[in-house]
Amino acid sequence: MNFDFSDDQKLLQKTARDFLEERSPLAVNRNVLESDLHYDADLWSAAAEMGWQGATIPEEYGGAGFGYLELVLIAEEVGRSLAPIPFDSSVYLATEAILLAGNPEQKKNRLSALAAGEAIGTLALAEGRGEVHPNNIETRFEGGKLTGTKLAVANGNTASFAIVAAKAGDGVALALVDLSADGVTRSPVDSIDPTRSIANIEFKNTPAEPLGDAGQGWEVLQRVLDRGAIMLAFEQLGGASHVLELTKDFTMGRYAFGRPIASFQAIKHRLADLYAAVELAKSNCFYGAWALSTDSDELGIAACNARVSASTAFDLGAVEMIQMYGGVGYTWEYDCHLFYRRAKHDSVVLGSPAEWREKLVQRLVAKNAA
């Protein structure tokens, strides 16, 4: 049994943490939040120089060719520091989609730009409130032209290209589209976490190319989302662990009724529960990392476990953090809201935990029947 990361992998993680502690303290996140920047471009290029964006991209396409076990540990640190870079949509989703379904030409054109941080990719999925389902996709992709409107596209303000789920004939296809192309209108909308800026994007007869085989779009999308869910779960895990540490330290230093508030059982027990939630998430994330790195049959179930568990831990942490900080926790000046924003954004950006619970049961029922 060896259910842990190797020493080399942990060293890489430590390097990532040190780097982000220096280059991306929470002040950097706040700076992006309070301006119209959408992300920190310097940090983004520095990350690319270290090979983060290209972690899983083969070297022939300009990637660093590390591997998934390395990437998830970087993700954990990105999540821990709330780094304001569009890592999620670009690295976990767009890159993954092209790796999984791209033709040689697409790989050649897109992957090196992604690895170098010159391109930012995203997925454009939602068209209305609630889950994304083949039945509620109306955007059409026909004759190389894309028409329709996508909502709350992650990093929609900054992405250079999008992978769009659209109807082609009766099925769902994925269309790869440059966001600088004709017939694209982006409208920025307010994001719950402005360091993950979002936009509604309208396509009107926009030229686009198919990604992957026609008719396979939905399946490919599910695979991309499963893989992305595991990577994002590590970000959530990093965020949740950081929240636990900060909240613990705060409650030790804050005195009330002549005692540190951390000595009150009502506080202690909730921190113990948060600790348990973080550890459960960590274990489920580890399992996800294993499934991802081995492309296991368990990947679908592991992705649901990791996503639900990590969302639960980060959401719980963010909620409890503000409560345990008291009044200052509800101020703009304190950092609690940075976590509170990111936690909720992360919970919904790949579909809500409720959707992933539903997916989990579908998969378990299928597995039991097999």
Added chain:
Amino acid sequence: MDFNDTPEEAEFRAEARTFLDKHVRPLKPGETAGGVLERDDPEIVKQAKEWQACKKDNGWACLTWPKEFGGRAVASNLNVVWNQEEGKYATAANIFGIGIGMLGPTIMAHGTDAQKSQHLERMARGDDVWCQLFSEPSAGSDLAGLRTSAVKDGDDWLLNGQKIWTTGAQFSEWGMIVTRTDPNVAKHAGLTYFIVDMKSPGIEIRPIKQINGDSGFNEVFFSDTRVPDSNRVDAVGNGWAVALTTLMNERSSIGAGGGGMRAEDLIRLAQDCTLNGRPAIEDSAVRQKIANFYVNASGLKYTGYRTLTALSRGTTPGPESSIGKMVGAPMAQELGSFATELMGITGSQISGPQETYLGSPGLRIAGGTDEILRNILAERVLRLPPEPRMDKKVAFREIPTAPPGK
């Protein structure tokens, strides 16, 4: 990352299976392993002892114990491999957990050479069953508040008082007891730890019926019960330190108490039950609930893998291993409760889920309540400040035990 056995683990697993195949049969589908003894049935006690002796004679008992005490000194990861394999077979009840898991290590750490040679080998072989006489009617979570007294009388000690919730006392040969030897000093300082022969005159054992109808535990009364001084474990007044050794071993041996039912069983049940004219598994509230159980149960399972990895490498598992019972026991209760409700009117008939429902409250109390486990986690793992204490520096006899005027 790799879930496969190391070559050493694989070899040990194969060896274990060979032994098990020779002596016991694999479980049939739906059958559960021997588990713990709840009723005072001499035939079950006899079978349990025979199976333990068979394991001992073939080198499969007390695997982690040092060889000099009848163990095999294998690393903890191999012990886990053994437990996994033994759990797949229809073995006899295990009535040796408290002794081998908790009291044996206490004797090794604090006992005299004479105590070690008198007891450990017999304990390992299952010749003697042991019980833990700690809790009292007024001292459970606050264990150090116990009142059973031990007073020196020549070379003996005279014990008087009452213990309660003593699992297995009815068929135990020996017990380990914490007593108060000095009520005039602070609470933790006045305690002394003994080994007691359960057949001694002056001991009366009365079974207590649990909420599930079983009688696993007992009240034990001591009236002028003689215990020779040679049965004292460690120094007079040092009982608390010895008791802590027992408790540490207790918390590491009580794992994630699943309480029988698993999330997968719940799926099958939900396919069988109907809600709103459809199989309940199609109901989305039911599905959401099942998913949560599965995610948390998986988290516990993989936390166990992390612990096992640390053990495989010969390092100490991290603090994450302490969440098992704290998360697992309430989850078993919720699972039993939810599954019972899913069954509608027939939910009131005892089958699997009802047993989980009736048994799980005990899991949340035995070996430290949910609240005490949270205190321990908060103080030892998260290093939060300890509870302020009203009783620490006061002589034991002056500590209030009830509302004023009662």
